[in-house]
Every structure is written in C-alpha cells, then in structure tokens.
Amino acid sequence: MQPGIPVKTEDLLVGDEVGQVYYYSVEWPERWEVERHNWGGQMTLLARIVVHSQQICGLAWSRTGAAFGTGGNDNLCCLFETSKVLEAPPDKRDGDEGLLQGELSTTTHARAPSGVSEAETEVRVTQSTFVRHIRPGDEKHRWVHGAAVKAIAFCPWQESLVATGGGSNDKCIHFFHTGSGAALASISVSAQVTSLIWSTSRREIAATFGYAQPDHPVRIAVFSWPECRQVAAIPWAGEHRALYAIPFPCGPENTRSSGRGGGRTARRRSRTAEEGCIMVASSDKSVKFHEVWTADRKATAGGTGILGGSVILEFLEGIDRDETVIR
Numbered sequence: 001m002q003p004g005i006p007v008k009t010e011d012l013l014v015g016d017e018v019g020q021v022y023y024y025s026v027e028w029p030e031r032w033e034v035e036r037h038n039w040g041g042q043m044t045l046l047a048r049i050v051v052h053s054q055q056i057c058g059l060a061w062s063r064t065g066a067a068f069g070t071g072g073n074d075n076l077c078c079l080f081e082t083s084k085v086l087e088a089p090p091d092k093r094d095g096d097e098g099l100l101q102g103e104l105s106t107t108t109h110a111r112a113p114s115g116v117s118e119a120e121t122e123v124r125v126t127q128s129t130f131v132r133h134i135r136p137g138d139e140k141h142r143w144v145h146g147a148a149v150k151a152i153a154f155c156p157w158q159e160s161l162v163a164t165g166g167g168s169n170d171k172c173i174h175f176f177h178t179g180s181g182a183a184l185a186s187i188s189v190s191a192q193v194t195s196l197i198w199s200t201s202r203r204e205i206a207a208t209f210g211y212a213q214p215d216h217p218v219r220i221a222v223f224s225w226p227e228c229r230q231v232a233a234i235p236w237a238g239e240h241r242a243l244y245a246i247p248f249p250c251g252p253e254n255t256r257s258s259g260r261g262g263g264r265t266a267r268r269r270s271r272t273a274e275e276g277c278i279m280v281a282s283s284d285k286s287v288k289f290h291e292v293w294t295a296d297r298k299a300t301a302g303g304t305g306i307l308g309g310s311v312i313l314e315f316l317e318g319i320d321r322d323e324t325v326i327r
Helices: 031-037 082-087 271-275 311-316
Strands: 008-015 020-028 042-050 056-061 067-072 076-081 090-092 103-108 121-134 141-144 149-154 161-166 172-177 183-188 191-198 204-212 218-224 230-235 242-248 255-257 264-266 277-282 287-290
Touching: 008 056, 008 067, 020 056, 042 082, 056 149, 067 149, 067 161, 076 082, 076 149, 082 121, 141 172, 149 191, 161 191, 172 191, 191 242, 204 242, 204 277, 218 242, 218 277
Parallel strands: 042 121
Antiparallel strands: 008 020, 020 042, 056 067, 067 076, 076 141, 090 121, 103 121, 149 161, 161 172, 172 183, 191 204, 204 218, 218 230, 242 277, 255 264, 277 287
C-alpha cells in the first residue's frame, strides 16, 4: 500500500517467556484492498516493554484502551498508560534480537473486525528503525503479589477500578485504584485465580480457580463489589482445574408459557441473555459453558461506594454517591 493512506488498525500486545511485552499496530485490509492490491495487511512493532523478569502470563486492556495491565511469573502486575507508551522517545537499536531485526512474513488465519476480509492473507510483520523501549520505572504502577499474576480485569463501568488474581501461593483476588495505585480490597479464595470477568450490569465479578486446597471444590464463583461477598458458586467434581475463561455473548432466552392456549410468550430477557455466559477451558481437555449471571438472585446494592468506600478516591473520580448507575 502507498504510505500516508488511512487504514483500519488495532493494537496488539504479545508477551514472551522471558518477560518482554511487544506492542504492535495491526493494519487490517478491507476485502477490496486484498482483491485489488493483493495487500494482506501489516503488523508494525511500536514498542518493547522490558519491565518483568520472568514469563508473561497475563495481559489485559482497559475498556477504552487508555491503559493496559501486564502480569508476570515474577509476581508483579504493572499498569501502563497507552499514551505514555506511544509517546516515549524511540530508541535506535541495531543488531538486536531476531524478532526486532529487519522484516519477516508469516501467514495468519486471525479473525478480522466486522466488514474486513477474513480470508487467509499474508501479514507482514515489520519493525521500524526506531522502536520505543519501555524499561522498569516507566510503568504507572506496579503491584506486588504473592505469586504469578495471570488474571487481570478492568471494570467495564468504572475505568479506575481493576481486579487482579494471584497464583497458588497468593490465592487472593485484589482490587486496585488505577489513578493512585491504592489497594482497595482483597478476597481470600483458597485457590489459584486463573481468570476474572466483571459483570456489565451489576457490581459483581466472576472468578475461575485452578489449583486449590483439597477442601475447596468450587471452580467458579461470583463476588459482589465492594462488599466482597460470595453470591454464587459452581463446584466441579474431581480435581479438574479451570484454566481460563472468557465472556461468551450468547445465552438462553428467558421464555415461559403464558398459560393461555398453550402458547409461549417471550418475557423479559434474563441476565444471562443480557450478559451471556462464560466459556471455561478445563484441565480435562474440555470447554464448558456456565450461566453465572442468573436472574433469580437479588441484585447486589452496595452501600460502601464503588471504590471500596474511599470518599477521597470517589471525589477525585467525580463519582456522586447519590447517583448510582450500576445496581
């Protein structure tokens, strides 16, 4: 393609086994661009983040993309502001590792955004002469855990709230304020936390668990925020672990018989239909779908504020306690 022509792009984070995170810009071609110009898109390395000292096992974007979190096997979770990473002075690093040298080509089957070609295309992975190099101290916040940090989840209805999950030697869900870095709360769950998923309609968060204590059969649990009270639990038989979970947008419709003429009339959509299920990868080599956002539970209505009861933090975020949006 000719330089200077606007194209659709997305940002991509990739972590490796030695603790480095690579920040790419991915240019997605339109179908007509593939057909007319035989252009399959391009990935450009913008920054390399060298803050962790061990394997990267957790990556997450905030809802708006203004921030992202990285978790490592070095027991650290680091928070970065996207604008600061992209505004960092680039370094010229000749003779660096093979991943950062020259230009290479590969083939991908990655699903493109709606309206973009999903055909198999050759995506060129390139590196400009100057790549931003983010070093220890360039992160906005770093939070030390008792074990590796795999689970990171930014709250969808409160940008300044993030939850992290510790590994087998930590066994806690931690909540932090992204603006100040303040620790807001922790929930001891007696198990390795493998993933975290916030509810989009209530102050609740779902967690999945891996290695757990023998007397802890639960592999999925839902907690209210900021009370940190368990409001739902799904036990698993045997010793299988929940390895990771993602939201699944589909769910069964809440329909029931109207009682007139034997017909069926659609009633109000359930929470599951609104928020979907969660899809869990299990250590028994299966993928399980679970309804964790059910409609038969009483709504959680916290009285201690969105940010763990801190009036100062809520004031700084412009939160009015008299105007509660999330139940």
